[in-house]
Structures are given as C-alpha cells and as structure tokens.
Amino acid sequence: MTTRHSDVAGVDAVILPPTRDLGDGFKVRRALPSAHRRMVGPFIFFDHMGPATFAAGQAFDVRPHPHIGLATVTYLIAGEILHRDGLGNVQAIRPGEVNWMTAGSGIVHSERTPDTERRAGASLFGIQAWVALPKAHEETEPGFFHHAATTIPRTESDGAALTLIAGRSDGLVSPVRTYSDMVYADIVLEDIARYQVKAEYVERAAYVVSGALEVVGQAGRFEAGELVVFKPGAELVLRAAGATRLMLIGGEPLAEPRHIEWNFVSSSAERIAQAKEDWRAQRFAGVPGDSEFIPLPPDTPSARPASA
Template identity: 75%
Template sequence: MSIRSSDIEGVESIILPPVRDLGDGFTVRRALPSAHRRMVGPFIFLDQMGPAAFHNGEGLDVRPHPHIGLATVTYLLEGEILHRDSLGSVQAIQPGEVNWMTAGSGIVHSERTSPEIRATGGSLYGLQTWVALPKAAEEVDPDFTHYKADQIPVTEADGTRLTLVAGSSDGLVSPVKTFSDMVYADIVMVDGARYQLKAEHVERAIYVVSGAVEVIGQTGGFAQGELIVFKPDTEIVLKAQAPTRLMLLGGEPLPEQRHIFWNFVSSSRERIEQAKEDWLAQRFAKVPEEHEFIPLPA
C-alpha cells in the first residue's frame, strides 16, 4: 500500500492499493482500510476482486467465516457468486445486482462458484465493501437482502451513466436498506464525458475500476486501481480521459472510532475479543450443509 502526493485542488489523498494473489490466479486490490486512510464515511473495507478467469473445475471458494458490527455489500461487474449464510440464505448474485448482508450481532457466510459454473469455467470481477454500522445498530439481528438489477436506480446523460447501488446521490435514492447517510455508486463514462461530484456527502472518494479520469481545471489525473479521497465541501468536475468506470463511495463519518480485527468490526475492543472467543468456541451459528472451519488468524 502506498500513497501518491497530489497538488490537485480538492484532493486529500491518492491511495495505490497493491495487488494480492490469493491463489489459483485470483487477485484482489484492498484499498480500505489502509495505513493512510482507515475509512471513508461509513466504509471501512474495499476490495476489488479479480478480474479472474477460471478453467473447468476451478472457482472461488471463500469458506464459511464470521462477521459482526458491519454490513457487507457485494457488487459484481462480471461472473457470478453463490452466497450462503447461517440464516439459511442461498442466493446467486450476478452483475448489476446487490447483496446486502447485515452482520449485526453475528453471522457466518460463504462465497463460492456454483457447481454449474465450476463445471464449465467462467470469469469473476467485482467489488466487496464493508459498511460499519452506527453504534446503536451494531448489535441488530443479522439479515440478508438481495436486490435485482432492475430495482437499482440509474440515471444517464451526456455519456455518463450512474447506477446508485446504495444511499442517495444525484436526485436518486436506492431501495437498499442502509443504517446511516452514505453513497455508493457505479459510474460509467465514455471518453471525454464529465461528471460533477457534488458536496452532498461529507466524505467522498472514487475508486478507478478501469480507464482514467482527471479533475477539470487541474493538471494530472488518476489511473486504474487508485482510490482518490476528496476534501469535504468541494464541488469537483471529473472528466474521463478514456472509457472509464468508477465506484463512488462515502457518506457521513461515524462519530466513534472503529476497531477491526479479521472480519470483525466494532466500536468496542471488548466486543471484538468476545467475537474471537465465540468463533474459537464455535458458538456462531453455522451455514447449513457446510462444515469447514477457518481458524482464527494469529
């Protein structure tokens, strides 16, 4: 993880997440948390998954693992993931759809390639974020909701298409149930298209999935794989330097510090220690029909 200096007006920091190989050619870029920026609004985790191509018999196998104090948001650009959790949910997610899983007091889930796709091979490319829950909602009952692509609002004008995954922005409100002020959007721009990033949320960042973008009136630009955090209360016009795809994320920062260990997020260190003990003692509910156990990291 590194940070690139910038004298571009309105830009607070530019984070360059490294590529990590998880095996079998499957890579991730982890932009949050970083040593330079732990959160943007309520977002405390951002992974770009892939792009990856699986041969016959290969696929994704994220074994059952626990979460507390957060919501996971899965959004795919290519391919499919089969989600299973300890509530009994079984749901395949495809591009443009949204999986929102509220961990709250505790949930366990797995993410895999389905047997049907594994038999023939396929691609996988997407993003997973974690949204830290407000203190009053950290211990809510766990929940899982799937939203189809045609439920997610879209606006398009002058070569820019914005899909509002969650929260509010540009006059749109996503149906995805959230717990605090936030924005999470997929922005696709043709070469030369512009997008005005309004100051309607306190903290905002863009993650460049593909292409390149610049701030109008400033020299320099931002490349694929970079997370750009903007200063509060600044209105910025972005211009695509090529066909470009961005993820916009942010919102109201939470007033309390969040602690993170492995897959656990909480405003209380003691709560995380309890979650660690509960996982070791296998007190978390299990995913039906799945029996693997991931040891607690050292």
C-alpha cells in the same frame, strides 16, 4: 499500501492499494483500510476483485467465516457468486444485482462459484465493500437482502451513466436499506464524458476501476486501481480519459472510531475479543450444508482503531 502526492485542488490523498493473493492465484486490490485513510464515511473495507478467469474445475471459494458490527455489500461487474449464510439464505448474485448482508450481532457466510460455472469455467470481476454500522445498530439482528438489477435506480446523460447501489445521490434513492447516510454508486463514463462530484457528504472518494480520470481545469490524472479521496466540501468535475468506470463511495463519518480485526468490526475492542473467542469455540451458527470453515488466524493482532 502506498499513497502518491497530487496537486489537484480538492484532493486529499491518492491511495495505491496493494494486490493481495487470496489463494489459487485469485488476486484483489484492497483500497480500504489503508495507513493513510482507514475509512471513508461508513466504508471500512473495499476490495476490487479480479477480473479473473478460472479454468474448468477451478473456482472462487471463500469458506464459511464470521462477521460482526458491519454490513457486507457485494456488487459484480462480471461472473457469478453463490452466497450461503447461517440464516439459511442461498442466493446467486450476478452483475448489477446487490447483496447486502447485515452482520450485526453476528453471522457466518460463504461465497463460492456455483457448480454450473465451476464445471464449465468461470470469470469474476466486482467489488466487495464493508460498511461499519452505527453504534446503536452494531448488535442488531443479522439479516440478508438481495436486490435484482432491475430495482437499482440508474440515470444516464451526456455519456455518463450512474447506477446507485446504496444511499442517496444525484436525485436518486436506492431501495437498499442502510443504517447511516451514505452514497455508493457505479459510474460509467464514455471518453471525455464528465461527472460532478458534489459536496453532498462530508467524506467521499472515487475508486478508478478501469480507464483514467482527469479533473476539469486542473493538471493531473488518476489511473485504474487508485482510490482518490476528496477533501470535505470540495466539488470537482471529473472527466474520463478514454472509456472509464469508477465507484463513488462516501457518507457521514461515524461518531465513534471503529476497531477492525480479521472479519470483525466494532466500536469496542472487548466486543471483538469476545467474537474471536466465540469463533474459536464455534458458537456462531454455521452455514447449513457447508461443513468447512476458515479458522481464526493464530496471529491476529489486537484490534486496531479504524477511524478516518
């Protein structure tokens, strides 16, 4: 994970996420957590998946694995993923839809290419984010919520289209239930179209999925694959340099620092240690019909605080 300097006023850091191979040649760019910025608002994990193409017989397969203390948010631009979890939910997610899974006290899930796509060949392109839960909700009952693309609010003006995945922004309110104030938006800009980043939340960042961004009135350019972290209170007008897509994330910082280790997030290192032991002993409820699982890595370090 590296950062680069930017002279753009209002920009705190530009994070260049490394590319990670998750197996079978499937690569992701992991923008959060980073050495410079562990969190942005409640967002503690941010993976840019693909774009990837699988030949017939190949697939995206994430075997059953556990989570605590967070919510996973899956949002696809292309392709399809079949979600299964320990509560018995089986749900395909397609572009524009939102899967929000509240892990809370603990849940296990798997994510795989559906059989029909697996046989014919598939593609995958999207974002998976983790949102840390406030301390009062860290041990809430786990739950899963699927939202069709038609229910996700959208606004469009002067070549800028904003889809509000979760939270509140630009006069819109997403139907996705969240546990803290936040914004998560998919913004598509035509060439030279503009979008104003407002100071609605203390912490905000824009991840450039494709294309490039400039800031009106300032020198500098942000390229695809970069996470641009804004300073608190800063308001900037972004302008697309060519057709551009970005994800806007942010929210109010949580009151306590968070620890993150493997797939676990908590305000308590001791709680993560307990979750590790529970997974080793297979005390989590498994995914019905899926006997595989990802073992706890043998060399997981002590839980690291993931404050901003």
